[in-house]
Amino acid sequence: MSVNKVKAPAILGVEDGRIPPKGITYALLAGVLLKxxxxxxxxxxxxxxxxxDATLKLLEMVAPIKSKIDMIMLGGVSFAGFNLIDPVAIHEELKVPIIVISKxxxxxxxxxxxxVKHFNDWTARWSVFEKLSRTSKIYEVVSNPKERPIYVEVVGISAEEASSIIRSVTIWGRLPEPIRAANLVAKGLSSLFLSEAKLRDFKTLQIDE
Structure with a gap:
């Protein structure tokens, strides 16, 4: 079914928090479900x-609510440096459209x-970009007529439909609200978790409606 035919689709925005200071090896990943x-x-x-681990962590994080999700918007492919979320793998596992948003x-x-310069396992990481480039072109989308365009890659949805949905959920600035909300949450909460003691104790947090 076309996502546009779903009345007020529930969209999960995914973004990461601040890169932690040297010595802390984990960063926060936030998923905010908006409807x-x-x-x-x-x-x-x-x-x-x-x-x-970002692809697996995302799948584990959303497992309890996957039946509620109509679409996922990712704030890029690279999170916490070069920890990559594989949009094609996420689509294949969850069977929902994936839209990758880049400023x-x-x-x-x-x-x-x-x-190639920084990672011995660069081939595994590069394969994520190769798969996505085989699946989608990079589309320029004007999400807000008062702002510069954003760049979009799509999996399991047409570029036209994705563009329409992006425009319908963009209020402030260039970013659609699911991404903007996830970014605010991830960045805002990062400082709460940037200590080794808290990170050791932290597993996964979920807050239902």
Missing amino acids: KFKIKDLRLTLIQVDGL DKPNNEEVYRAL
Whole structure:
């Protein structure tokens, strides 16, 4: 079914918190479920800085609420440095459309050079970008006529439908509300978790409506 045919789809926005200071190896990942501009659910978990666990952590984080989610918007592909969320894998597992939102046009050549330079396992990381580029072009979308465009990649949904939904849920600035809300939550709560003691005790937090 087309997501546009779902009355007020429930959209999960996913963003990461601040990169922690040296010596702390985990960062916060937030998922905020919005419907009719109201927060219906909030999920938090930790992912490893420059790790390989973000895709699995996201799936674990949303497992209890996956039946409530009509769509996921990701604030990019790279989280906590170069810990990558695989949009194609998320779509295949959850069977919902995925929209990747970027403020700046992605430069895969630059990403490739950085991965090769800094990671011995760069091929595994690069495969996420390769899969996404085979699945979707990079689309320029004017989410707010008063603002510069954003850049969008899509999995399981057409670019036209994704653009329509993005415009319908963008109020302030360029970012759609699910991403904006997730970013505010992740950045705002990061300082609460940036101590080794708290991080050791922290597993996953969920706040239902």
